[in-house]
Amino acid sequence: MRYKEAAAKQLKDMPDEANPFEKEGIHIAVNARGCVVDIPLSPGENIYGFGLQMGSFVQNNKKKRPLVNDHPLKDLGYTHAPQPFYISNKGYAVLVNTARYTTFYIGTNRRNTDYAATDDQKVKLSTDELYGSAIPSASKPRVQVDIPGAKGVSVVVFAGPDMASAMRRYNLFAGGGSLPALWGLGMKYRLKTDAKQEDAYRICRYLREKHIPCDVIGLEPKWQTRAYSCSYVWNNAHFPTPHELIGRTWAMGFKLNLWEHAFIHPTSPLYQPLKTRAGSHLVWNGLVPDFADSTVRRVFADYHDTCFVRQGVAAFKMDECDNSNITRGDLNWSFPELTTFPSGIDGEQMHQLFGTFYQKTLYGVFRKHGMRTCLDVRSSGALTAPYPVSVYSDTYDLEDYVRMVCNAGLTGLLWSPEVRESADQEDFFRRVQVGILSAQTLFNGWYLRNPAWLQFDKQLNNEDRFLPSATRNEDIIRRLLNFRMSLIPYLYTQFARYRNEGIPPFKPLVLNYPKDKTAATIDSQFLIGDDLLACPVVGKGDRREVYLPEGYWYDFNTNERLEGGRLHSVTFALDDIPLFVREGTILPLAEPTDCITPETTFDLHCRVYGRQPRSTTLFEDDGVSYRFEEGLYNQVKLWWNGRGNMKRTGKFKGMKYRIKDWTIIQPQPKSSL
C-alpha cells in the first residue's frame, strides 16, 4: 500500500545510526520452556513504553507483563493495548516481536554472578518500609524477557540518535502514523444503549440548537437485533428506518458510528459463512472469527462494506476485543488461551493480536473506498500506528488517563480518555478538559438518556430531571468544545506529521526534552505537537504544580509568561484550558464551528507568542480522502516579521484555512498567589 511505501522511504531517508548494542549484544536463549532474551541496560537510563500502561510511566526496576486484559493490574502491565516494546531516553527502542505472552524484567533480574558487596541493613518497621526498601545496584543491569512457549523470537532495535528519532523509526517501521478524517478530530457523542431513532434525532437537534459542537453520533449495542453476541443486523424496533437516520443526521452534519464486537451470534448472516472458520470456544454464545485467516477478514469486511459502509456508516466502535478474567454464567467474558483456531494460532496468540486484526479488517473497508475515518477500539497491539483508531477503556481514573496519553505517545497509539459519569461538576469538567486535549474527544452516554452535563445523577438524568446549573454547564461545555474546534488546524497538522514523519501528536515531555532530568519522569502533563503543553488538573481544587521545560511558556488563559526549567504552582478554573504555549509559537486558532463538513473553512486567528516567533506550517487537504498520498495537499506556512504572513504551496486546489487576524500576545507577569 502507498502509505507503507511512503513510510518506508521516510525511514530509509533517516540517517544511519549504529546499533546501540553493538558492543555487548543482545542474547536470545531457547530452552525447553521457551525463550529468554537478554538486552543490555545502562545505569541511569530510563525505560518507557509497553503500550497503553496505566499505573506507571518510567518502567525501570519493574516486572512487566504486557498482556491484553481488561483487568489492568496497574504495574503488572496488563492493559487493553499492551506492546512488547520499549523505548529508552538514551535514544533507542526495542520490539520483541512475538504474539506469545511476555514478561519483561527491566533491570531487576540480578543473576547469581552479580552479587553486590554491600546491602541495606536498615531495620524495617512497617510493611511500607519492608516492601519499599532498596539495595545497591548490581554492576550490570539488563532487561530480561521471558517468553514461555516461544521456539525463538526476533528482536527489532530502533536506533536514535535520540529518543524522538527512535520513536519516529518505530512509527515509520509500522507504516507511519495515522491521519484520521478531519471530522474525527471533533467531538463524538455516544447515545444510550437502548436509544431509539427519535432519541438520536432528539440529541442531534439538542446539540445543534445549543451550538454544542459535535461531529459524530455513536449508537450502542441495541441498534442490533442481537448484541452480546452480535447479529450485525439493524434492530428495526429501535431504528425502523436506518437509511433515514443516516441521511437526516448526515444532513445535520453528523457522522454515524456503530458499536459492535467481533463475536458472531448464530442469527447473524455472518454465522454460516464463518462457522467453520472460528475458534474452538464460544464467547457470549457467539463465534470467535479466526481473524488470522485472510478469508475470514475478507468475509467480515465485505459484510460490513455492503451493509453499513456503502449505506453511509462512517465508523465503528470495536468493543470487547480485549481479554478478560470475568466470567458470565457458564461462559468466559472472552475466549480462553487454550482456544484453538483453524489457522493454527492459539488463544494466547490470538488475544495479543485480536484487536489489531479487528482494526485491520474494518479499517480496510474504508481504505478500499478511499474514505478516511476515525474508529474506536478496545484493544490494540504493536505496530498499529497506521490505523486511525483510538483506544478507550472502562477504567476511569483521571490521573491514569493523563498518564495513558503519555504512554500512548511512546508506543504509536491514540488514546481517548472518555467522559462518562462523574461524581460532581468539578470531576466532570476536569474530565472534559482532558478529553478536549486528547487524540479523541469522546462523551459516552451509554446509560444516560441525556448528556451528562445536564444531570450527573444517572436516575435523574434518565427521568429528564436536570440540574439547576444545567444551563451554566452547557455554557462551560460549549466553551471547552469550542476551544477543541479552534485547535483542529493545529491538531490536524500534528497528525499529518505523525502520518508522514512518524512524530506522535501527543507525547510526554521526555520525548522532546530527553536530557531534562525532571521532565524524564513527568506523566501528568503532555505535549500536543511541540508547542502546546497540556497540564490538566486531576484532583480536587483549581491548583496544581506544573513543570515547564527550558525556555519560556505562556499560560493560555492569562498570558502569564513563566520561566521554564522549574516547577510552578498554577490554577485552572473549570472553564479554563489547562494549557501552556511555548514562547516563539505562532498558534492559529480557528473560529469554532458546530461540526466539520467537506465545505468547512477554518477562519484563523493567529496568536503570536514572543518577539521572535518561529514560522509554522499547517497541513491542508480535503480531510476525507487519501489523495494527499498522491501529493494533493498544501503546506500553509505562517510567519511573522513585524506583520503576519502566509504562503500556500502544494497541489491541493481547495482552501481550508483563511487568516482572519493576527494578535501579538502581551506577556503578563506571573500573578502572585
Added chain:
Amino acid sequence: MRYKEAAAKQLKDMPDEANPFEKEGIHIAVNARGCVVDIPLSPGENIYGFGLQMGSFVQNNKKKRPLVNDHPLKDLGYTHAPQPFYISNKGYAVLVNTARYTTFYIGTNRRNTDYAATDDQKVKLSTDELYGSAIPSASKPRVQVDIPGAKGVSVVVFAGPDMASAMRRYNLFAGGGSLPALWGLGMKYRLKTDAKQEDAYRICRYLREKHIPCDVIGLEPKWQTRAYSCSYVWNNAHFPTPHELIGRTWAMGFKLNLWEHAFIHPTSPLYQPLKTRAGSHLVWNGLVPDFADSTVRRVFADYHDTCFVRQGVAAFKMDECDNSNITRGDLNWSFPELTTFPSGIDGEQMHQLFGTFYQKTLYGVFRKHGMRTCLDVRSSGALTAPYPVSVYSDTYDLEDYVRMVCNAGLTGLLWSPEVRESADQEDFFRRVQVGILSAQTLFNGWYLRNPAWLQFDKQLNNEDRFLPSATRNEDIIRRLLNFRMSLIPYLYTQFARYRNEGIPPFKPLVLNYPKDKTAATIDSQFLIGDDLLACPVVGKGDRREVYLPEGYWYDFNTNERLEGGRLHSVTFALDDIPLFVREGTILPLAEPTDCITPETTFDLHCRVYGRQPRSTTLFEDDGVSYRFEEGLYNQVKLWWNGRGNMKRTGKFKGMKYRIKDWTIIQPQPKSSL
C-alpha cells in the same frame, strides 16, 4: 516413613468406590502449546478448593489460576498456597498433578459445539449489569484445565461416596494430616523485628505476670546478622547469649521460634556449600537454594539441626517463599520464572514447589530427632497435609480470613489468621476471636514494642504509652486466650483425627452437610471438629446472621438453644466466644493454663449439651514425640448415662486428662431481640 504407611493403610481400608468419571471419562490432550485436561461437571454441582483461596469459596463459573503469588488478585486464584486441586459436593475430588502454572475454567468454557438456543436479551444499563449478566447454560458443562508448557500430566481422582470421604482420601493420599506438638495449639507471640534479648525477657515476664497464656515466642529478622537475605547467624548485638535466651524462656514455659527465609546471604555459612547448587538469579542479593536437589535439602537441614534445633530452637517461621510481583531496586522480590536450577527444574515449577520443599526440609530436622513441632510458612502447595505447618499472610481482611479457614479445610492446609495491627478495639478483638478459633493463634508484633492490646497506635505503642483501656483489654485477651487453652483437649483430638483418618480439624459446613443447599455456600462460619461451629463477627457491631444446619445448636455464651436448618440473628460481644455447640455434644473444657509443658495435665470440666449426648473420645499421648505412631497413645472415652463416665484404653502410660466435673447445660430459650 511410618506415618505414610499408616495413612496408606487407612486409605486402603476405605471402601472401594467407582470412578465418578467412568462413563464420560477425563480427556487429556497434548499439543504444541502444552496440555489441556477436560473433566466432566454436572449441572448444579458445586466445586471448591484450589488451595488457600481468599476471595471466593464456591468456584463454579470462574476462571482460576492457582499460582503462588503474594499479590492475591482475589478471584483470579493467586495465593500464597494454591493447589491444582478441587473437591465437589457430589462427592469426589480431582488433583491435576503438575508444578506448571495452570488455569482452571470451572464450567465456563463453552465450546462452539455447545451453542444454547436462547440467550439473554435484557438491555444492560450499568457496568454492573453488563458484567454481571448471565446467559443460559450449555448442555455440557465441564472443567477445562490449561497447562502451557506441560508435555503431559497425571490427573488423580479421589472417590467418595461423599465429600468428606473424598477429602479424607486426599489427605490420606498425602500421608495423613499433621499432628502438631501439643504446645503448638497454644498462643504464639512474635516480637518486634529489632527486639533485643532483654525485650524478649520483658515480654515473657509480662505475659506470665499477667497470666496471659502464651506457648511460643517468635523472633523476627533482626535476630540474624543479615536478614534480607539471611545469614542464619545469631546477631550478638541484639542477642548476646542465645543459649541463655533459649534456656531462660524455656524455663518460663516458652518455646522459641526463629524467623527466616531461604535466600542465602554471601556472609552465611551456607553460602559456600550451596553456591553451585542454587538458581541462576539472586533474591535480595542472596542465593536461591535448589531445593529440588536432595543434597541441598540435606545441607540446609543439617545446618539448622546443628546450629538451632540441637540448641533448643523449637520451630521456624519460613517467610517469603511465595512469589511476588514486587521489585526492590534492581532485584525482584522473588526469583523470576525464567530462573534455571542445576537440578533441571525451572523458576515456574520451583515457585509452585518452593514452600513445600522448604517445609519438607525443616520439618525433616525435627522428625529426624523424633520431635514434634509447629511451624509457620508463607507458601504451601498440594499434598502438604502431613506437615505441621500453618500458612500466614500479609493480607489482612478479616472476612477473607474466615473464608480462608473454610478453603484451607478443603485442601489439607492449616491457616493462621494472624492478629497484628488494628483500626480500633472492636476490630482488634474481632480478629482475636477468629484467631483463638483457628488452627494457630498467632499475634504478630513485628513492628510493635508492646502487645497490640495495650496500644493500637503504632507510634504510641513504641513509646510505651498505653491506652486508658489497657487493663480492661488485658482482661478480655486473658478471657479469650483462656478459652483457647480450655479448648486444647478438644482441638488436639481433632488433629489426631486429621493425622489418623484425614479428617480436617477446621472445615466449612458443606463438608459435613453436603446435601444442605444453604450450607453449600457458607464461608463465614466453620466447623471445629463436628460439634463446634465458629461464627465470627467480622464487621461492625455485635450482630450477625448465622446459619445453623440440621438439629439443634447452643450458643456457647448464653446456652440459648436454637433450631437448625435456618438463619438466626445472633449477637456476640467482644469478650464472647462466637461459637455454637451441636446438641448431643459432650464438650470437655480444660482449666486454662499459662502454657503447655510436658508436665501439663488438663483438668476437664465436661459440659453436656442435650438429653441424649453422644459419647466422645479424646486422644491422649505425650504431645511431643512420635511414639503414638508405635501405639503409645490412649483413647479416653467420655459418655453420659445419667452420670458422667470416663474410660481410658491404650498403651500410653502417662495421663494428660483428669475429669473435674460434669455440667448438664440447661437450654435457654432464644432471647427476643
